[in-house]
Amino acid sequence: MTFTTSVRRAMWGVLGAAAVATVPFASPQAADPIRIGVIYDFTGPFAAGGSQAAAIGTQIAIDLINEKGGVEGHKIEAITADAQSKAEVAINEATRLLDQEKVDLIMGVYSSAHCVPMAQKVDSQKKFMWANVCVASAVFKGKNLQYVFRGQVHSDQFGWASCTFLNENAEAKLGIKPSDLKVAIIHEDGPYGSGVASGNEENCKKYGMNVVLKEGYAATAPDLSSLVTKLRRARPDVILHTGYNPDITLFLRQAKEQGLKWLALIGHGAGYGQIDKLVATFGKDADFIYNVDPVAAQLLDPKTLAPGLGDLTAEMVKRYKAQTGAEQVPPHTSMGFNQAWIFFTDVLPRAIKTYGGYDPEALRKAALDTDIPVGGTIQGYGVKFNPPGHEMAGQNERSSPVVMQYVDGVTKIVWPSAIRTMDPVLPLPAGHAYAR
Amino acid sequence: MEFSLLDPFLWETVIQGLLFGGVLALLSLGLNIIFGVIDVVWICYAELIMLGMYTIYFLYTDFGVPLPLAFLAGILVVAVLGALLHHLVIRPILHTEPINQLLVTGGVLFFLQGLATMMFSVEFRNLGVSFGSVSVAEMYFPVSRIIAFSVSIVAVVALWLFLKKTYLGTAIRAISQDRDVMPLMGVSPRKIYLVTSALGGGLAGLGACLLVLLYDIHPAIGLTFGPITFMVCVLGGLGNMIGGFIAAFIFAEFIALGGFYAEVEWGYVLAFVFFIVMMFIRPQGILGSKS
Structure with missing residues (x-):
């Protein structure tokens, strides 16, 4: 490991640990909540196939962020939607969340069959989508999407x-x-x-x-x-x-x-x-x-990750087990948690501080600036998104299974x-x- | 892939198709008797089977009820559900347009799926019972499917005997042939419809006994079998039990042999193409009457 890598990893670790232990993002005055449309399958065959576990992971991340005061004073308000394991329902829910609920962005999505059409639809509307779980390379390959990003591994x-x-x-x-x-x-x-x-x-x-x-x-x-x-x-x-x-x-x-x-x-x-x-x-x-x-975060040796991320994983595992009573924590929980955490602790603060808000354009620019080294997330891989014009524009080039x-x-x-x-x-x- | 009648894998595929046909045949029986007598299609039929599977599962795993008794209870519970479905949902709309009946039973489908999700969660459950398989000359046949096939044959024969040899069965057949005249001869359609619904439900319960040995139980299991069961019934002639029985085996062989010589998906494509072609040639189904 190079010295530079070590330093960057340590910096990211400090950020992760600080998010758990302190209130780094809260401002004295409460600001408007950031409304996020969170789409997963809570019913139908995908629900028990990992979608529900991922949804719980995402919710734990949102809870942790809100307990610490939100992001730059903005609480995260999740508007949850059930895709019912059906692609047409997923698309309709995305449309409803964006057009009627007026959410600031779409997050989540378990099934690639939902992700592929949804990503194109959201992108064509110049809205922002942060995909947490779906893995199909077809979501990005040759599409040159501008407003859709995925830290997750691809197929x-x-x-x-x-x-x-x-x-x-x-x-x-x-x-x-x-x-x-x-x-x-x-x-x-x-x-x-x-x-x-x-x-x-x-x-x-x-x-x-x-x-x-x-x-x-x-x-x-x-x-x-x-x-x-x-x-x-x-x-x-x-x-x-x-x-x-x-x-x-x-x-x-x-x-x-x-x-x-x-x-x-x-x-x-x-x-x-x-x-x-x-x-x-x-x-x-x-x-x-x-x-x-992608690895279930609790299986990794915390020493291989930036400081503080082991504690973050332990907190996620503790909350997941308390909520579900399950003995095993599936990888989907880590996926749902990790992607949301990257967004809340890296992309969103930068969008607000550097680009003046959390509209799709600010989020897009902030996402493109993301540069997390290997070892800087609870699942081990780093994050850097392929730029526009790349064959896989919007996909994390540092993800690995x-x-x-x-x-x-x-x-x-x-x-x-x-x-x-x-x-x-x-x-x-x-x-x-x-x-x- | 070369064609050879001496290929054991080909014969295994043919026989597997027959065994799967037995499962489909049993599933189509209850739906057909309901339509044949009451002239209503239970779109929610597969969801009744799903509730039967849950009944068997919980009795066996949570309450330690021996499997045969759990099966019996599953059949009875779904028979009662069938009668309740008729009494509470079908009877009030019996004389309305068929589309209304379809929509209402479709609504019951979503209601039952939602109810199962709330009551039992989305978890996949499994009985954990395996009967192994029989091996003959390099060919393997699951005992659970042999049981399903045998039970479907017995069920068809028993149902035929019941309809032919008993007073109640004769009344059911008579009502199905002329529902306007039979009341004049002392047969109560209300009672016959209720009995028929319970019988159809009981057959759905019997289907649940077999499916619970073969598949995971979850609230959406009906999606796997509902459409294909309905197509088998239509192909055989909606309301015609023998037609449905024959159609089940034709359908299953298309799926098996199409999957063997091409791809699994092609098996289903060929079966559906055959279905569409038959709808042009014989829209009333293989053994259905034009009336």
Whole structure:
């Protein structure tokens, strides 16, 4: 780590710690509240697939900020909307929040299927949108959006992470050269699943792997038996899967019943990020599943982050557990919290102080000035947004996912090796329900 | 992919399609009997199944009720819900325009989804019961689907016997053939409609017993099965139980074989294209009558 990086990291840490411990943003006179339209799925299948967990994370961030006096004296007023796991509802709610509720910006959004059209619509209205959870690269790729920003990882990176992990471990752990490794890619067919799958295909082929099957399906499909049969015929060593919650459990159940075996199963967020639900449904069969996701902040060693961020994470975890009674805090909570926190503690104060307010133009300029080094957020990655004209304008160029593995109901980081907390278990141990 | 009749994966796919067809056939039974007799489409049918699944789940996991008894309770609860649905919602609008009936049962759909969300939260729940699978010559068949298939066959035969061999069944058939004349012969439509609704609800409860073994339970599970069940019924001839039964297997084989030779999504596309073509050729359905 360079001296400059250390100093910048320390500065960001001080900012994070100060936000928890003191009242840095409050001014003596109460100003108008900043009204934020927060859109998540509180009902429908996405709700339990991580959207609700992310919404709680965002709300915790808002509560923490307000408890400390708000931002530059402005309290944050969240106007929450339920997208109901339906794209058309999400778009209508965004329109209602902007046109009728007159919110200052839109924040949140779990599903990429909602995010892609919503981002374009909000941008075309020259309103400001801060995406917290949705990951599809298609939200930004080639769109040159001006008023939409995302600190979150994007789907091309998901595809890259799992293939790179395999490339680094195939020969050492499986005794199979990457060029001999047989990989199957299956995915829900929305922008999220398709985006990750494209990243999988591109990167695994780049490493010379043999993609024996690539296939999408509707997340609401009531039967995946023909897909499982084809996977048995193709005999992949590794299955790369991207899906939501109901389809993942259907796939795992039908795979077991139809005798599908593999050396490794790598999931990519959403349903695979819900370890407690996977364990509740599959028990020991959920052991050794991999999940590619932005890391759940509580899994990181606070010493690798700027000072104060460990305390911030601990506060988030404490509040989440108190509110839900859950034992495990999913990555979605960190995503919902982290993105909101970056906005409230970095972008918004700068917009008000440097650009004179929090209208879309001020927020846009403030976002483009963001420059948080690696280690400066609770999820480890830094933040710097691609400028206008870039192929991914508005996307954080410093975001990065990790590869995790579930062992005995506990999440471990196995990649990148610099921050891993466990050596990956590869292939599946003999005796496992899905082991060859 | 090469076509070969000796391909065990092909035969596994065909038989899996049959087993899935059994699930769809059972789901279509209750909806068909309701429409055949009362001339009303329960758009909220899949949501009744969802409530049955929750009943079974909570009785089994929270109250420790043995699974067979939980199944029985699930069937009874949904049968009562079916009767209540008719008494409270359908009966007052029985003689209004069909569109009104559709809208009202559609409203019940959203009401039941919302009610389930508030009562049970959005969490995915699972019975945690697995019956394993049967393996024959490199082919695997889940026992739960074999059970579903068998139960649907038994249910169709039992329903046919009930309608053919019992006084009540005869009355139900008679009402479905001429609802204006039968009251003159001493048959009370109100009672028959109520019994039919309970019977349709009971069949939805039976569907819940099978689905709870195969799928996660959540308030939106109806979205997975509602539209496809309705299409199966229309394809078979709305109100025609045998037609619905046949259509379920045709639909399931399109999905299975289309998914096997092309992609899973193509299986559904082909099934829906077949449905649309059939609607042009036989708008009354495979076994439906033009009247």
